[in-house]
Amino acid sequence: MTSENPHFSEMHASDGVRQPYAHYASWFSDQNRKRLAKKAGQAEAFFRRAGITFNVYGANDAEERLIPFDLVPRIVSNREWSKISRGIDQRVRAINAFLYDIYHRQEILRAGIVPVELIAKNDAFLPQMMDFKPPGGVYTHIVGTDIVRTGEDDFFVLEDNARTPSGVSYMLENRETMLQMFPELFSKIKVQQVSDYPKNLRRSLAASAPDSCTDRPCVVVLTPGIHNSAYYEHSFLADQMGVELVEGHDLRVVDGHIAMRTTRGYKVIDVLYRRVDDDFLDPLTFNPSSMLGVPGIMDVYRAGNITIANAPGTGVADDKAIYSYMPDIVEFYTGERAILKNVETHRCSEPQTLKYVLENLADLVVKEVHGSGGYGMLVGPAASKSELSDFAAKLKARPSNYIAQPTLSLSTVPIFTKSGLAPRHVDLRPFAQVSPEGVVITPGGLTRVALKAGSLVVNSSQGGGTKDTWVLED
Amino acid sequence: MLGKTAGGLYWMFRSLERAENTTRLIEAGFRIALTRSTDAEAEWKSVIVTSAAQAAFEAKYNSYDSLRVTNFLLRDADNPGSVFSAVKSARDNARLVRTALTWEVWTAVNETWMLLCNILRKPVKETELPEVLAAIRQQSALVRGALTGTMLRMDTYHFCKIGIHVERADNTARIVDVKYHALLPASSVVGGRLDNVQWETLLRSVSAHRAFRWAVEEDFTAPAIASFLILDQRMPRSLSFCLAEIVASLGYLADSYGEKLASHSLADKLRARLDNRDISSIFEEGLHEFLGSVIRDNGNLGLQIEQDYRFNI
Numbered sequence: 001m002t003s004e005n006p007h008f009s010e011m012h013a014s015d016g017v018r019q020p021y022a023h024y025a026s027w028f029s030d031q032n033r034k035r036l037a038k039k040a041g042q043a044e045a046f047f048r049r050a051g052i053t054f055n056v057y058g059a060n061d062a063e064e065r066l067i068p069f070d071l072v073p074r075i076v077s078n079r080e081w082s083k084i085s086r087g088i089d090q091r092v093r094a095i096n097a098f099l100y101d102i103y104h105r106q107e108i109l110r111a112g113i114v115p116v117e118l119i120a121k122n123d124a125f126l127p128q129m130m131d132f133k134p135p136g137g138v139y140t141h142i143v144g145t146d147i148v149r150t151g152e153d154d155f156f157v158l159e160d161n162a163r164t165p166s167g168v169s170y171m172l173e174n175r176e177t178m179l180q181m182f183p184e185l186f187s188k189i190k191v192q193q194v195s196d197y198p199k200n201l202r203r204s205l206a207a208s209a210p211d212s213c214t215d216r217p218c219v220v221v222l223t224p225g226i227h228n229s230a231y232y233e234h235s236f237l238a239d240q241m242g243v244e245l246v247e248g249h250d251l252r253v254v255d256g257h258i259a260m261r262t263t264r265g266y267k268v269i270d271v272l273y274r275r276v277d278d279d280f281l282d283p284l285t286f287n288p289s290s291m292l293g294v295p296g297i298m299d300v301y302r303a304g305n306i307t308i309a310n311a312p313g314t315g316v317a318d319d320k321a322i323y324s325y326m327p328d329i330v331e332f333y334t335g336e337r338a339i340l341k342n343v344e345t346h347r348c349s350e351p352q353t354l355k356y357v358l359e360n361l362a363d364l365v366v367k368e369v370h371g372s373g374g375y376g377m378l379v380g381p382a383a384s385k386s387e388l389s390d391f392a393a394k395l396k397a398r399p400s401n402y403i404a405q406p407t408l409s410l411s412t413v414p415i416f417t418k419s420g421l422a423p424r425h426v427d428l429r430p431f432a433q434v435s436p437e438g439v440v441i442t443p444g445g446l447t448r449v450a451l452k453a454g455s456l457v458v459n460s461s462q463g464g465g466t467k468d469t470w471v472l473e474d
Numbered sequence: 475m476l477g478k479t480a481g482g483l484y485w486m487f488r489s490l491e492r493a494e495n496t497t498r499l500i501e502a503g504f505r506i507a508l509t510r511s512t513d514a515e516a517e518w519k520s521v522i523v524t525s526a527a528q529a530a531f532e533a534k535y536n537s538y539d540s541l542r543v544t545n546f547l548l549r550d551a552d553n554p555g556s557v558f559s560a561v562k563s564a565r566d567n568a569r570l571v572r573t574a575l576t577w578e579v580w581t582a583v584n585e586t587w588m589l590l591c592n593i594l595r596k597p598v599k600e601t602e603l604p605e606v607l608a609a610i611r612q613q614s615a616l617v618r619g620a621l622t623g624t625m626l627r628m629d630t631y632h633f634c635k636i637g638i639h640v641e642r643a644d645n646t647a648r649i650v651d652v653k654y655h656a657l658l659p660a661s662s663v664v665g666g667r668l669d670n671v672q673w674e675t676l677l678r679s680v681s682a683h684r685a686f687r688w689a690v691e692e693d694f695t696a697p698a699i700a701s702f703l704i705l706d707q708r709m710p711r712s713l714s715f716c717l718a719e720i721v722a723s724l725g726y727l728a729d730s731y732g733e734k735l736a737s738h739s740l741a742d743k744l745r746a747r748l749d750n751r752d753i754s755s756i757f758e759e760g761l762h763e764f765l766g767s768v769i770r771d772n773g774n775l776g777l778q779i780e781q782d783y784r785f786n787i
Contacts, residue, residue, distance in 0.1 A: 041784040050577075051569070051584045200608050226569050235572040245573050261477045263629065264731055 002276040008151045008411040009423055010074065017294065020077040020472060023189045026074075030471050031047060036416060038347040040180050044070050044179070044412040051364075052173050055229045062243040066347045068465035069174060070154045071181065071288075074426060074447040078192075078474035084155055084430065087340030087440045088145050090330060092432045092439055093293040095162055097315045101138035102316060121400075122322075124163075124315030126278065132302055134311045135210040136436035137292060141309035142201070142445075143432045144168075147340065149202065156408065160326070162318040164275050167429055169233040169447040169468075172240070174446075174468040183244060186312075191445035197431070198240035203275075204435035205241075208307050217270040218435065220244045220260060222251075224276050224292045225394065229461075234275050237417035239403045248276070252406065258306050272297075278312045320369045321347065322404050343408060349400035357404040358395065361388050364396065364404040379456060381407055412454055415449060425450045427458050428462070428469065443471035475574065476614050480633045481785030482571035486583070487621075487637035489564035493557045495616040495645040496525055497607050499518060500547055502678040517675070517683075518543040524652040524679070525711070527555050546601060549594040559773060562592050574630045578620040586613035629730060633783075634725040640776045643716035644769060649679045650703050651765040673699055680711045700761065701753035713768060717745040720775070727783075736776040744771050 001414065011018060017025040033083040047053075053064035076084075101108055102119060109116050119125050142164025146158040147285050175194050179186060180316035202219060209217035223234035250260050251269070274281065280290040285298040300306050316322070322329075324345035330338040345351045346364075346435035357364060361380050368376040378391045395402055414421035430445030447467040449459035494647055503521040507514040509621040520539040522531050527546070530553055549558045565587040599604050618638075625631045643698050655674050670733065673694045680703065689708055692698040706712045722742050728734045747768070756764050780786065 048588065049581050049585055051572075051580070208560055226566065231569070239573040244476055244479075247478070257627075261784050263475050263477050263480045263727075265784075372615070445670060 004353065007015060007262045007342045007409050007423070007425070008149065008154075010149070010411050010426075013378060013416075020075045024073065024075060024185070027185060027188065028192060033420070037418070040069075040071050040416060041452070043071060043177050043181060046177060047173070050173075051056075052169070052232055055227060065362050067170060067453060069177065070449055070451075070467045071178070072414055072426070073178065073468045073470045074413045074418050074449075075470045075472065076444070076471050080467065081192075081443060081471040083153075083339065085443070086153070086194055087157075087338070088143075088430060088432050089099050089439050089454045090339050090433055090442055091145065091157065091160065091326070092140070092143050092336055094326075094330040094333045095143070095160060096137075096139050096434060098329050099314060099317050100133075100137065101333075101369060103313065104131060104133075108294055108329065108332055109263075111332070113332055114325050116469075118325075119316065122316050124319060124325050126313035126315065127300060128302075129311070129313040129400070134301075134303065135206045135307045138208050138309075138434050138436060139311040140317070141205065141311075141434050142312045143434065145340075145432065147367070147428045147430065148343075148408055149426075149428075150409050150413075155340055158343060159320070159323065161429070162320045163315045164277070165429070165431065166230045166233055166446075168431055169236040170466050171431065171442070171444065171446045171469070172236075174466055175444075178468045190432075191470040192473055194442050194444050197442045198237065198277065200440050201237070202241040203432055204433040204437065204440060205271045205273055205307075205326075207307060207435040207437050210307050212305050213270040218243075218268060218284045219271040219273065220246050221245055221270050222248070222274040222276055224248075224280070228275070230275065237273075248291065251297075252296045253294070253300055256300060256305055258294060258300050258305060269306060271309060273309045278315060281308075281312060320345075320367055321349070321400075324403065326347055333410045338432060343405050344402040348402040349402060351399075353404075354395070354399045355430070357402075358392055361392060361395075363407060365407055366370060366391060366402050366404045369401055377406070379408060382455070407456065413447070413449065415451070415465070422453065424453070425456050425458065426467070432446070444469040475628055477576050477786070478785030479571045480629070480783045481600065481780065482567045482641075483574060483630060483633040484779070485787070486564045486567035486571065486642040487634045489567065490583070490614055490617055491584075491638050491641040492555065492645070493560035493564070494553065494611060495642070496547055496557050496560065497614075498681055499525055499649070499679055500544055500603075502675050503543070504540070504607075505678060506675055514540065517653045520652060521547070524648050525555055526648070528716075529551055540600065541597070544598045544600075548606070550596055556740055558590055558594050561610075575709050576624040577622065578624045579617060582613070582617040582620040584622035586617060588609075589613060617722060625686040629727060632726050635723045636720055636779060639719040640772060640779075642711055643651055643713055643720070643772050645682060646703055646711050646716070647765045647769045647772070649676070651702060651762060651769070653679060654700065654761065657756045676703075681712065683711060685709065695752045697757065700756070703766045705753065706747060714745075714748045714779040717741070717748055721745050724779075737775060737782045740771070740778050744768070744775060747771075 011021045032201045047066050047069060053066055055064055098108065108114050109119065112234060143463065144161040144167060146161065147155055148158050149155050163167040171194055205219045206217040219241065221234055221238040223231060223245055225231065225247050235245050245259060246260050249257055254266045257268045258272065259268045276292050279287045282291040282293050282295060282298045283290045284295045301308055324347055327338045327342050346357050348354045348357055357366065364380045366378040410425040412423035413426045415424045426447050426449045428447050429444050431442050433440045447469045448460065449462060449465050449467050450456060450463050488498060499521050503518055506517040515538045522528050524536065525547060531546055546553055550556045551559060553559060565583055568580055569573060570581045592608060593606050621634055643742060649779055674683055676699060677686050686699065686702055688705065690698055690702055700710065702709055705714045707718065709715055709716050722737050724741050728738055
């Protein structure tokens with residue numbers, strides 16, 4: 001299966017099973033296939049019963065769907081993980097330094113490393129954040145870094161999600177499901193825990209409380225509501241942290257603080273983990289028609305009376321156009337070379353590059369600069385002729401809205417199918433928590449897997465599935 | 475606790491209680507339709523009237539045949555009081571207050587909703603009706619069992635209990651009001667004997683036909699049945715019982731929050747109207763008038779609770 005397959009297989013090398021998978025493979029070969037198929041059915045029923053679903057926008061009646069779960073874990077050795085986590089740590093620190101700089105002296109622009117217009121024309125840049133230092137100096141408290149692998153030692157960052165990354169609940173529930181289904185595996189194979197995530201999140205959010213907070217910080221999660229696609233995750237995190245899950249209409253400004261309406265009156269909040277976009281955060285400052293946020297919260301924020309995680313304006317760092325400068329950004333702020341590589345990225349805003357992209361469209365992946373979740377992108381090799389020409393027209397109309405990347409030869413991990421194991425492409429989204437006390441990265445992350453043979457699209461909104469991710473103890 | 479959460483818990487359990495009560499009403503109607511050769515239409519109509527859905531039903535249909543009535547009450551999405559609508563609303567509220575529920579309560583209500591989506595996907599035939607009704611009752615008991623078995627006895631729990639009993643008091647009062655009059659023959663003197671089928675429907679609507687025989691030594695007379703459903707403290711669906719539960723839960727909130735609010739005195743007053751009463755004095759007051767004022771005051775109590783505990787504002 002490896003000889004004719006050009007993609008790096010994480011489980012099978014040409015000379016047999018790769019080392020991190022050795023124990024698992026021997027366990028697997030002893031398993032009865034029917035029993036495993038039954039387990040897969042049980043896992044689905046468990047997810048359904050627990051309501052671990054996401055809403056699909058645009059689908060009929062806000063349909064709730066399950067993200068398919070595959071029972072073969074993705075296994076990463078401790079050595080591999082230590083490189084990934086050092087790389088993420090470095091990158092996350094650089095992103096926070098970059099954000100501080102962009103909203104203060106803008107030295108990176110003066111140095112000519114990042115072009116001024118990239119910031120000036122960036123919708124995610126918030127002038128309201130200029131010269132303001134968020135409590136504890138942290139801008140992005142929770143980061144999800146999308147990583148792909150193309151070879152034994154080749155890890156690339158595909159995207160930095162520094163605004164409100166989703167998927168933590170799946171990372172945790174996938175592990176919980178595996179523990180319930182295959183407890184015997186975990187006594188054989190030592191896997192690093194992910195279950196500390198909510199506890200660590202609570203701690204790092206509390207550590208980011210504003211100086212005005214003298215008591216035990218009151219932390220809450222802000223959700224747009226039950227119709228949001230990630231509502232399950234919002235309620236899950238609030239529940240796991242033991243904090244209130246609030247909506248905008250539960251909050252208001254009381255005596256210069258943000259307070260929530262409780263059965264006993266208004267109670268002051270110190271840290272708001274918001275899962276609402278910048279635009280909807282404060283109708284007085286941003287989108288005036290928004291009902292999701294809290295009128296006046298930006299004034300409270302600027303007065304230093306609440307911590308907003310992640311800080312407004314953070315999106316200026318995870319833009320796909322900024323992405324192409326990340327290696328330089330990392331070097332500028334850390335003085336070190338980036339540990340994790342970037343994927344070669346063509347900026348369509350540059351005329352020569354646009355020409356190249358149009359000529360090679362069938363071999364490239366083209367993405368909207370501000371797009372997310374696999375929407376509005378073109379996967380050249382998988383596209384029909386008419387799709388290619390339609391996309392070319394969009395590109396010509398708004399070149400600066402797009403970047404293009406070569407189609408990477410993503411690694412594969414087998415999934416469990418009726419006819420046995422079959423290789424599928426995967427990516428990985430580990431999660432980092434940042435507070436004034438430092439960066440904590442949970443060992444593992446969310447592995448997303450394409451379910452169709454050969455497909456490179458792993459997004460859940462596009463029919464991808466997930467796997468448990470194991471980082472081995474050494 | 476957030477006001478919104480308190481409201482979500484309260485409405486979650488009100489909706490579930492409503493779904494269960496509607497199921498019981500259908501069961502009673504079905505029973506009559508099966509056992510009585512004449513006047514099944516009138517019985518189905520009184521079922522619709524009791525569930526306060528007459529206008530909505532008549533806007534759609536012009537005759538009360540059993541399939542229409544049962545499916546309207548079970549699965550019609552246009553009927554906000556249908557079992558399906560009520561369970562959907564309960565489940566939406568449960569999602570909203572997911573962080574205030576134990577895993578057991580949440581999965582029980584989520585499973586109930588999944589089961590209903592399945593069994594109510596197509597119109598329910600007469601042959602399937604007993605099975606469907608039994609399944610709904612059983613699920614409802616499962617959720618309540620998870621509530622009593624797993625939830626901490628704190629404010630969250632008591633908002634659930636208040637929702638259950640406010641809804642149940644409303645339901646029992648309506649059933650007695652509508653059915654008692656519908657069933658009482660015009661010529662009969664209050665206190666006269668009722669025929670078997672009549673008292674049975676009334677008691678069956680609240681699943682109390684066996685309980686009555688065990689609990690009450692008297693014969694099946696109108697005052698005995700009315701007294702049982704209104705005043706008997708042992709009967710978990712009686713008005714007295716519901717009010718005692720509401721007062722107890724509000725009392726818990728008063729103690730733990732350290733404040734007595736307007737809803738507490740409303741509940742005390744309403745309860746006082748039931749305490750130490752005997753049924754003959756209620757008949758003197760006029761049963762219909764008495765029940766009408768209980769329904770109204772119970773409704774106002776609900777609204778006052780919403781205000782006192784800041785469900786919405």
